[in-house]
Amino acid sequence: MARIVHYLNQFFIGAGGEDAAASPPASQPGPVGPGRRLAQLLGDEHEIVATVSCGDDDAAGRPEAIAEIVALVQEAQPDLVVAGPAFTSGRYGLACARVAAAAKAAGLDAVAAMHPDNPGIDEAGAAPVVASGEAARLMGPALDTLSAAVKKILAGEALTDADGLVGLAPRLPRMADRSAAERAVDLALARLAGDREATEVPLPRFDKVTPAPPVEDLARATVAIVTEGALVPDDNPGALESARATKWLRYSLAGRDELKPGEWRSVHGGFSTVWANADPHRILPLDAARQLERDGAIGHLHEEYLVTAGNGTSVANARRFGVEWAADLRHSGARAAILTAT
């Protein structure tokens, strides 16, 4: 009998939606929500012994949360940890991937499930990720894929893309049957003939975004300034990259009404930083924001700003930063953001 622990977010355990997104890690015995159907599909040789859950903002926004989740998972002594399916939910996908990665690093077998466009897709470390559709109405097929993958993993078999395996894959060089020039011409001709899908390398797809509802009471709200203009303290203590950024940083604005030239600079490699360095407010409009705070146009300016370099940032990383910024801002109570872009 294989012991399985299932990780779900606050919504899928039935604790609520965004209102419950801050709930801390918790555990309960047996399968919950979609876990019940998963247990049915897995049959008698497998038992979901516990379901560990956490609110998406906590899991994706509070650094200690993942370790706490894995500790709860370990208490149930699983043979396999299953996280998701997260579909296209960004914070949930990040959480599932990180839980799977951390479980694997702690010596447990793990698998996560999410849509291939989920920003969490590249964060699962050594744990495999299998595909789901883009929304919860596709839970049925997602669980079919996931249960089949679980059985394979517990049987000691490796997953392939036929099993729905997605995410980071190693690049393996091989000889093609024809030169790149010939293949490129054929793709161009196919395109001209109306085939808009043919490609050798999957291209990033920009998805449709449903806008957030507006802030209701700006005069009482905390607003954050965030930037991809790579404005950092002059010595760049966080070593922010000038291009292809792999990270984002935060710096305190507490007690500051202005940013003095010389104390800050932009390390962005995509434009001339002369003007920004002469007046950092051109990237981070702190002076105007403080004025709006004094005038009562906003309740508070968030006490930190978040920063990355938006120069050749991969779509996957940019998506991930956006999801992490949202989780971070929600966690600290900011309700709207002003994002300066260069």
Add this chain to the structure above:
Amino acid sequence: MERAGIPTALLCNLTSIAERVGAPRIVPTRGIPFPAGDPSLDPEEERAWRLRLLERALEAVSTPVHEPTLFEVK
């Protein structure tokens, strides 16, 4: 960020790119190297411009939108 319920005013210069990727609340700026500034103005005028830009950004985050929408400073 918008998907997670944080209305976000994007201050940027290349607004057609912002529209194409689906950014819902776009505030056009006067130059890539100075999203919240305008070095062609004298310092006081530039600060005034910056304030008007932020006021428009606040308007953007408190306005319901359904698709990429430009909030220009007149």
